Amino acid sequence: MTDLKAFRRACYEAARQTGGELTEFRISDHPTPNFHQAIITYSHRNVAVVCARDAPLLALAVPRVIEFTPAREAGPLTFVDVPDLVAVLRTAPGFRLLTVTELVGPIDAAKWPRISQYDMRYRQPQTLGEGLFNYWD
Incomplete structure (x- = not known):
């Protein structure tokens, strides 16, 4: 289980150091999605710092809605590279920030045992990004 307090601290610090404002936390307490989001707002865009619920893994993505009504989004996330934010989050204690290159690349099941074999087959x-950050039930 991910430490939500540590996630919040890391995101507040990242927003502060990069000139953004942390405007929202979207905590997933339902079966789907399997990640939380912190929305950092800049003058020209919003960026989601996504955090896996069951592992200390972070990624940067286009923000997504986690609400179930009227319809929930279920497709893969769009991962983004924001160099200043990457530089700060790369040093966040207790977390590993995955790069866009890693996330859009193939999954090596041997390196990622947290992704169930059932999910891999079904x-x-x-x-890798789709396997780690998803809306599966």
Whole structure:
């Protein structure tokens, strides 16, 4: 289980150091999605810092809605590279920030035992990002 307090601290610090404002936390307490989001707002865009619920893994993505009504989004996340934010989050204690290159690349199941073999066979994720951050039930 991810330490939500540590996630919040890391995101507040990242926003502060990069000139953004942390405007929202979207905590997932339902079966799907399997990640939390911290939305950092800049003058020209919003960026989601996504954090896996069951592992200390972070990624940067286009913000997504986690609400179930009227319809929930279920497709893969769009991962982004924000160099200043990457530089700060890369040093966040207790977390590993995954790069866009890693996330859009193929999954090596041997390196990622937290992704269930059932999900690998049934869901057939095409990328590491899809396997780690998803809306599967």
